[in-house]
Amino acid sequence: MNKKTAAVIGTGVIGNGWIVRLLxxxxxxxxxxxxxxxxxKTKEAISKAWPSVQEMGLADNASPAAVTFYPTIEETVSGSVLIQENVPERTELKQKVLKDISRYADPDTIIGSSTSGIKPSVLQKGAVxxxxxxxxxxxxxxYLLPLVELVGGEHTDSPVIHRARTLYEDIGMKSMIIExxxxxxxxxxxxxxxxxxALHIVNDGIATTEEVDKAITYGAGLRWAQMGPFLTFHLAGGDQGMRHMLEQFGPALKLPWTKLEAPELTDELKEKVIxxxxxxxxDESIAELERKRNEFLVKLLDLVEDYWPEKKEVRA
Incomplete structure (x- = not known):
């Protein structure tokens, strides 16, 4: 079976995660x-993550060795069906790298950016x-969490997003298309x-970081893993669902419970959090915590799929 080829530009934590998933x-x-x-560092990341993806299930032709580093962007992107950019979250740097990628990539190849905050229309500026x-x-x-947010910019039309969705779902992703x-x-x-x-609660001395984590781990987090906030509140309304929930608890939304702005990140707050x-x-190292997290996520993902299988397309 011939392997498809993908390119990964930038191999930090996120880039290496894409590499493991693709492999x-x-x-x-x-x-x-x-x-x-x-x-x-990439080889080390693959070695650490491979037991988890093995447990999730591998493609018949999957190999942890099927990754090659190239000295230039031009050589890297040539012939790839998908290109994933993961350079640091600086707008000018991302624009420059994406412009270079677009010059050398095959004309119709999808170029995805892993940016966590920059709009696609900004990233598209100056590109081919x-x-x-x-x-x-x-x-x-x-390599374990399947959600991918797909967002087009001002130059993107629907067929591009739908083609991208097909590509990402080919590597086991659950696409959330943001309109x-x-x-x-x-x-x-x-x-x-x-x-x-959470930062306000710790900063104001209301609860410790451990107690805040406990509130999510043993409370909201257990429910959200299956249903998310909307269906969770839908159930809170009893037989009438969300309609009754909003009538009963809606007025409380105006109470000043939440603090919309982040607290000042003072040295004192930093030290409290750290x-x-x-x-x-x-005494557990970061590596040991990661191992436990991965083991947990593999089991949890199986459970989520058993009880609430996602449809292929999620829109926002």
Whole structure:
């Protein structure tokens, strides 16, 4: 069976996550990263992640060795059916790299950016055939978490997004097509809202970092893994569902419970958060915590699919 070829530009945590996912689905990967030691770090990342993707299930022709680093962007992107850009989150740098990619990529190849916050219309500026440059924002660890937010820019038409959806679903992703571009897209904005509230709670001495994590782990998080916030509240309304929930609890939305702006990130708050996380983690290293996280996610994803199989396309 011939392998399809994909290119990954930028091989940090997210780039390497894409590489592992692509390899696990039987792709050959061409990689580029000018940073010293990048290739060695990628091989180490593949080695650490491979047991988890093996447990999830591999394509028949999957190989952890099917990745090759190239010295230039031009050599890397040539002949690739999908190109994923993952350079640091700086607008001018991303625009420059994407412009270079677009010069050398095959004319119709989809170019996805892993940006977590920049609008696609901004990324498209100055590029060749800019409409095929889209946001394809994943979540860490990319090789396990299947959600990808697909966002087109002002030059993007529907066929490009639908072609992109097919490509990403070929590597096991669940596509969330966002109809209107906004900074931060959708999922990160939801997570940031929770993060702001968490920082306020710690900053005001209401609860520790460990207690905040417990509130999510044993409360909302268990429900959200299956249904998300809307269906969770739909059930909270009893037999009448969301209609009753909004009538009963809607007025409370105007109460000043939440703090919409993030607290000032003072040295004192930083130390509270850092010390709390370090105390919570105890003697376990980051590597050990990652291993446990991966083991948990593999089991959880199986459970989610059993109880609430997602449709192929999710729109926002």
């Amino acid at each position: 696990a689905h039987g792709y050959e990967v061409k990689a580029f990263d000018p940073a010293e030691g990048a290739e060695a 055939n800019p409409g095929r440059i889209i946001v394809a924002h994943p979540f860490n660890p990319v 209107k571009e906004i900074e931060g897209h959708v999922a990160d904005r939801l997570m940031e809202a929770l993060w702001r509230e 010390a709390g996380c370090e105390q919570h983690a105890g």
